[in-house]
Amino acid sequence: MSAVVKIRDVSVSYRENVALKGANLDIEEGSFLCVIGPNGAGKTTLLTVINGLGKIIKGNVKVLGMVLNKRNIFAIRRNIGYVPQKQDIDPRFPITVREVVDIGRHCRIGLLRRMNEADREIVESAMKVVGISELAARPIGHLSGGEQQKVAIARALAQEPKIMLLDEPTSNLDPKARCEIMELINKVYWERRLTIVFVTHLLGHVSDRCRQAVLMKRGRIVWQGNINKALNRKLLADLYECPVEALERDMPLAIN
């Protein structure tokens, strides 16, 4: 097993405040990594380091064997499926669900090329996996939040990425939709042998496929290791700075 992502002493800053401080992280190929931490811990920022959206002020990053720099960045991004935390989708934009999923394909085939039959099939199968085939011709603005989340996942899948970055894909969903998306992610992980980085602050949302965990707080990676050890009362109470009882009320099943 080799590391597909190597983050070495990376700091990220948004103007005046430093959102990520000296992070070191290796992500193995084919692993399912969960990033856990309270609001503002820097989880999203850590993801944006991997696909080069964040502004790195120190340190270096290697993704899929390529150093993240201006030259490689397009190649790296094309191999990473990104489902952002909040998608600022203009509900009035004239675009259908299928056309949104097409975007994932478009970036792979490159400039001045058209989608061929194979590409179209990939798009259709991505929509089928996610279960939005019936919505394909609807305008994106007419979908509910959970359905839009599925569209975002289908778009990322259509990219046939090597790495998937999922930023709290389940946080705004009802229990049914959450289970569906979790199952979907598990299935995709299993079938496609992807590397998945999954961000959440809700411990009940951690997938049972997940093996590794990274705990973050105030811009630092404070702990990394096996997920079962991470879901530990004392560790989590420290991480969220709240009493264990409160954590248990929130997610009775997950913690041991």
Place this chain on the structure above:
Amino acid sequence: MLEIFQYKFMWRAILASVFGGASCGIVGVWVILLGIPFVGVAMSHAAFAGAIVGLLFGFNPLASAIIFCLISSLFIGPMAEKADFSFNTSVGIIFSFTLGIAFMGLGLIKGPKTEALNYIWGSILTISDGDCILLLAIFACLSLFLVCFYKEIRAVLFNCEIARASGMPEKFIFYSLLLLCAMTVSLNLNTIGGLLIFSLIIAPPSAAYQLTYNLKMMFLLSALFGVASCLAGLFFSYLFNVPCGAVIITCASLIFVVCLVFSPKRKVKLYEQA
């Protein structure tokens, strides 16, 4: 009635209407969908200021209008990226700055200011062959760019962040859109006029938007509405001897109102048909 087609100037005006109207319609879809409609105002005033400065110092007003407009568009984007305010704020700053320059220039021009004022109202009936060719050229560039990079343009218009994160050259696309927009605005300055071109950029895509959920259709309808407004404006201004630019804008607005009233998007299905 048909005698108007005998005049060469009339044919030039018709061609200018077709190319100018279609270009404005296409550019309008971009700025509307990017959510930055006022970029049109800022650019038209930058172009106007450029033309005035050109007149004042004896350069070719059109060339200096283009240069001003391109420079302003190159300021607008990075300003919004670097500083911590919205795109529309940086557009507003450019707008007021160029308006200031334009009025200063107007004040400094000695004698009658007819030529300068022409750039406010435009005069489609007095354009030259060269103007016509330029309008055709910019329309060709726009169409070519749109056809070649359609899938990237759609992604950038839809969501810049997604386009960037999936590895598309979104900066290249975005700045090309801005620069082409600037070229279109400045080249249409002496046909439609700096004050009115903004409405010709906003009204046709808004009207087209009322009628469709399909982006390709929206581009097509918007370009058509642009052409229709210009031709109708030309025709009525000839008939009733009123300023052409004003009639063009009135027609564009009327088309918008009609589309709004008959928009299928406003109909609510009360019962789901089984």
